[in-house]
Amino acid sequence: QVQLVESGGNLVQTGDSLKLSCAASGRSFNNYAMGWFRQAPGKEREIVATISWDGESRFYSDGVKGRFYITRDNDKNTLYLQMGSLKPEDTAVYYCAASRAIIAQRINMYDYWGQGTQVTVSS
Numbered sequence: 399q400v401q402l403v404e405s406g407g408n409l410v411q412t413g414d415s416l417k418l419s420c421a422a423s424g425r426s427f428n429n430y431a432m433g434w435f436r437q438a439p440g441k442e443r444e445i446v447a448t449i450s451w452d453g454e455s456r457f458y459s460d461g462v463k464g465r466f467y468i469t470r471d472n473d474k475n476t477l478y479l480q481m482g483s484l485k486p487e488d489t490a491v492y493y494c495a496a497s498r499a500i501i502a503q504r505i506n507m508y509d510y511w512g513q514g515t516q517v518t519v520s521s
Contacts, residue, residue, distance in 0.1 A: 399424050399425060399510065400422050400423070400424040400425050400427065400430060400496050400510050401422065401423045401424050401510070402420055402421070402422055402494050402495070402496060402510060402511065402512035403420065403421045403423075403512055403513070404418060404419070404420050404492065404493065404494050404512045404513065404514060404515040405418070405419050405420075405421070405515055406418040406419050406515060407491075407492060407515030407516045407517045407518075408517065408518075409518045409520065410484055410517075410518070410519055410520070411484075411519070411520055412484060412485060412486060412519055412520065412521050413483060413484065414484050414519070415480070415481060415482045415483075415484065416481045416484060416517060417478060417479065417480050417481070418434070418478065418479040418481070418492055418494075418515060418517070419476055419477070419478055420432070420434075420476065420477040420478070420479075420494030420512060421475065421476055422475045422476065422477065422496065423475065427470075427472055427475040428451055428452070428472040429451065429498070430451060430496040430497055430498060430510075431448060431449065431450050431451050431496070431497040431499050431500055431501050431502040431507075432448065432449050432451075432468075432470055432477045432494065432495070432496055432497070433445060433446070433447065433448035433449070433468075433494070433495050433497065433502065433505075433508060434446040434447045434448075434466075434468060434477070434479045434492060434493070434494055434495075435492070435493045435494075435495060435505060435508075436488075436490035436491065436492045436493065436517075437490055437491050437493070437514075438487075438489060438490040438491075441490075443493070443505065444459065444505075445457075445459055445503070445504075445505055446458070446459055446462055446466065446479070446492070447459070447462065447466055447467075447468035447479060448468070448501075448502060448503050449468045449469070449470055449477070450500055450501040451500045451501070452472075452500075453469065453470050453472070455501050456468055457503045461487075462481075462488075465481065465482050465483045465484075466479060466480065466481050466482070467479070467480040467482075468480075477494050479492070479494075481517075484517075484519045485519060486519050486520065486521045487519075488517060488519050489517060489518050489519050490516075490517060491514040491515065491516050491517075492514060492515050492516075492517050493511055493512055493513075493514045494511075494512045495508035495509075495510060495511045495512070496508065496509060496510040497509055
């Protein structure tokens with residue numbers, strides 16, 4: 399089992415950048431594919447970006463492609479999401495999650511979830 403704690407959420411302006419972090423503890427972090435997800439008020443949780451266990455494969459949703467960048471540091475047991483050119487529609491609670499698969503691009507493949515961090519983008 400792995401425990402996940404997100405941080406870095408904040409209130410920012412349109413066009414700003416922000417970096418989220420997800421600290422993992424428990425079983426070997428590098429055994430898991432990882433992902434970032436978000437949920438806006440009244441909407442379903444959606445995938446933002448995923449990364450394979452070794453960091454070699456990444457996936458981005460169309461809405462963030464070219465603006466967000468997912469990375470991981472297996473030595474520090476930490477997942478990151480660098481967000482740029484933020485828009486009001488990026489406002490949501492952002493969650494990190496771990497999958498026991500080595501690569502996972504569907505939300506139902508994720509087994510462990512953090513509590514989330516709020517990102518608010520004002521216009």
